[in-house]
Amino acid sequence: MKRIDSAESMQRFAREARAAGRRIGLVPTMGALHEGHVTLVRRAAEESDAVVVSIFVNPLQFGPGEDFERYPRDLDGDARRLASLPVAALFCPEHTDLYPRGFETAVVQDDLSTRLCGAFRPGHFRGVLTVVTKLFGIVQPNVAFFGQKDAQQVLMIHRMARDLDLGVVVRAVETVREPDGLAMSSRNRYLSPDDRRRALALSRALRAVEAAFDGGEHRGDVLRSTLRGEVEGEPGVRLQYAEVASLQDLRDVEQVAAGSRALAAIAAHVGTTRLIDNVVLGGRGRPNAGLF
Amino acid sequence: MKRIDSAESMQRFAREARAAGRRIGLVPTMGALHEGHVTLVRRAAEESDAVVVSIFVNPLQFGPGEDFERYPRDLDGDARRLASLPVAALFCPEHTDLYPRGFETAVVQDDLSTRLCGAFRPGHFRGVLTVVTKLFGIVQPNVAFFGQKDAQQVLMIHRMARDLDLGVVVRAVETVREPDGLAMSSRNRYLSPDDRRRALALSRALRAVEAAFDGGEHRGDVLRSTLRGEVEGEPGVRLQYAEVASLQDLRDVEQVAAGSRALAAIAAHVGTTRLIDNVVLGGRGRPNAGLF
Numbered sequence: 176m177k178r179i180d181s182a183e184s185m186q187r188f189a190r191e192a193r194a195a196g197r198r199i200g201l202v203p204t205m206g207a208l209h210e211g212h213v214t215l216v217r218r219a220a221e222e223s224d225a226v227v228v229s230i231f232v233n234p235l236q237f238g239p240g241e242d243f244e245r246y247p248r249d250l251d252g253d254a255r256r257l258a259s260l261p262v263a264a265l266f267c268p269e270h271t272d273l274y275p276r277g278f279e280t281a282v283v284q285d286d287l288s289t290r291l292c293g294a295f296r297p298g299h300f301r302g303v304l305t306v307v308t309k310l311f312g313i314v315q316p317n318v319a320f321f322g323q324k325d326a327q328q329v330l331m332i333h334r335m336a337r338d339l340d341l342g343v344v345v346r347a348v349e350t351v352r353e354p355d356g357l358a359m360s361s362r363n364r365y366l367s368p369d370d371r372r373r374a375l376a377l378s379r380a381l382r383a384v385e386a387a388f389d390g391g392e393h394r395g396d397v398l399r400s401t402l403r404g405e406v407e408g409e410p411g412v413r414l415q416y417a418e419v420a421s422l423q424d425l426r427d428v429e430q431v432a433a434g435s436r437a438l439a440a441i442a443a444h445v446g447t448t449r450l451i452d453n454v455v456l457g458g459r460g461r462p463n464a465g466l467f
Numbered sequence: 468m469k470r471i472d473s474a475e476s477m478q479r480f481a482r483e484a485r486a487a488g489r490r491i492g493l494v495p496t497m498g499a500l501h502e503g504h505v506t507l508v509r510r511a512a513e514e515s516d517a518v519v520v521s522i523f524v525n526p527l528q529f530g531p532g533e534d535f536e537r538y539p540r541d542l543d544g545d546a547r548r549l550a551s552l553p554v555a556a557l558f559c560p561e562h563t564d565l566y567p568r569g570f571e572t573a574v575v576q577d578d579l580s581t582r583l584c585g586a587f588r589p590g591h592f593r594g595v596l597t598v599v600t601k602l603f604g605i606v607q608p609n610v611a612f613f614g615q616k617d618a619q620q621v622l623m624i625h626r627m628a629r630d631l632d633l634g635v636v637v638r639a640v641e642t643v644r645e646p647d648g649l650a651m652s653s654r655n656r657y658l659s660p661d662d663r664r665r666a667l668a669l670s671r672a673l674r675a676v677e678a679a680f681d682g683g684e685h686r687g688d689v690l691r692s693t694l695r696g697e698v699e700g701e702p703g704v705r706l707q708y709a710e711v712a713s714l715q716d717l718r719d720v721e722q723v724a725a726g727s728r729a730l731a732a733i734a735a736h737v738g739t740t741r742l743i744d745n746v747v748l749g750g751r752g753r754p755n756a757g758l759f
Contacts, residue, residue, distance in 0.1 A: 312631055338570050
C-alpha cells in the first residue's frame, strides 16, 4: 500500500493506473476506521483493480459547534489496519492542499440538502458534495463506495455524479452493525457505557418499523409513530427526527405504494453524541442496499 | 467532423480518443458562431489532437426576461462553418439529455457571482458553472478555450477547474473585434444600424482607459470616470456598469499597484441589446490575455 499525501501525487498515481487499464475503486473516509470501512474496502476490491482509500476530515462539512476539532483522528492506526487489506493507495491530503487560499467553489443541491439531516446541519451537504467532487477529480475513480448508514449522503452523491456527468459509478454498501444491532460509526467511540446501551434504541426502532412494514403497514404516519415511540421511550436519548421518506426527494411519504420502497431514517442525541441510522423499507437484498 | 447529439455518444467518443492517447480540446459555445469562435477553434487545434465544439443554448444561465427564447440559433449554418475548420466533433445535445427530470445539482461561487455582470444577472454564473462542469465531464477535455470577451466567465471557470480539481486546463483567448473595434458577439446581430454605430462607445471607452493607464494613471476612481465618460456621452446607450476591478476577487480597485494588472469592464444596453466588453490593463501580450 502506497501512502500519498498530496493531490498532485495522487493525480499522477491515478493517471498512471488508468493509462495501464486499471479500474480504480475509491473509498472516501474521514478515518477512525471500523468494520464498516473494512467492508467498503472489500467491496471495492471486488469491483476494481486498484482500491484507493482517502482519509480526510473535511472542515467544510462541519458546522459551528459540531465536532470537527474532537473528531477522532488516528492516521497511523488506520494505515496499519488498511495495510492488511487489498488497498493500492492511502490518500491523506492536508487541508491547505485541498482548500488553498482563494478557494471559492461549491457544489450544492438546494432542495435535498434541506431534508433529514440537512435541516439540522446547514452547510453540511454542501461541504460533502464539494469535497467528494474534488476527490473524484483527484482520484479519478471508476467506482466509489459509500455506506448506507449515511443514506442521505450517498443518495445525494449518486444524484450529483449523474447530474454533473462525473463519470463515476456510485455504490451504496449495507450498514455493518455490532452484534447487538448498533450501526458502526466512528462517533460510537464517544459513547459512555450507559450511552452505548441507550443507543440501541435507534436500531430497535428501525427493526420495529421494518417488522410493521413487512406486516403490511404502509401508512407513513403510523410508521413514523412506531419509529418515534421506540426512541422517545428511552431516557437519555433525544430524538432529532424520525422520518419515513421518499427515496426520490427525501420528503415524508403519506403512504408507501405497493411494491415500492421508502427510507426510514432516524437521528438522535445520545448524551452529547449525535447518531443516525436507517433502513430501506422494501429494500432488503437489493443492490445498493435498495437506495437506488 | 462528426456530429454527436447525445451525451452518451459524446462520452464514448471522448473515452476512445483519450484511450488512443489523443489530447482533447473543447470549445464550448452557444452557437451563432462568429470569427471569435473561429479563433477559439484555431487556438484549440494548436494545443490538441481532437477539437470538440459544443453548441448548447443553456437555459440555466438565462434569467427571467432575458433572451433565451430569441437567442440566435442556426445549427446547420454553424455546422457548415465548422466543417472547414480542424474540428473532430460537434457536440449538440438536447436540453432533456443534459437536464433530465429530477436534475438538482449546481456549481456555485457565492462571492464572484455577485460581481460585475453577476450583480445584474442573478443565477447566470451558477448556470454557467454547472453546464461547464457537465461539459467537462462529458467531453473529458485536456484543455478548454473561452473568449476574453466574457472575462468574468473565464476567470470563474478557471477558478472552478482548479478548486474542484477537474483536471482541465482553462485558456482565455483574446477578444476578436470588428475592424472598427466592436467586440464580436452573437448578440451583435440584434443591433439596428444606428445601434451598431452607437455600440462603438464601449470599445472606445476601453481604448481611452487603456491609454490613460499606459500614460501612468493608475487610480481606480479616475480610470472608472474615464470609462463612464465615454459611454455616458453616447445617446441611446445605457450604461449598466463600468468597473476597474481586481483580477483576484473582481472588486473595485482603489489603485492598480505598480507592475500589476486590473480588469476594465463595461456593460451597457444599446437599444434593447445588452453588450459587454473589457480589457486587461497591463495585460497586453500576456498568455491567457493577461487574465490569469
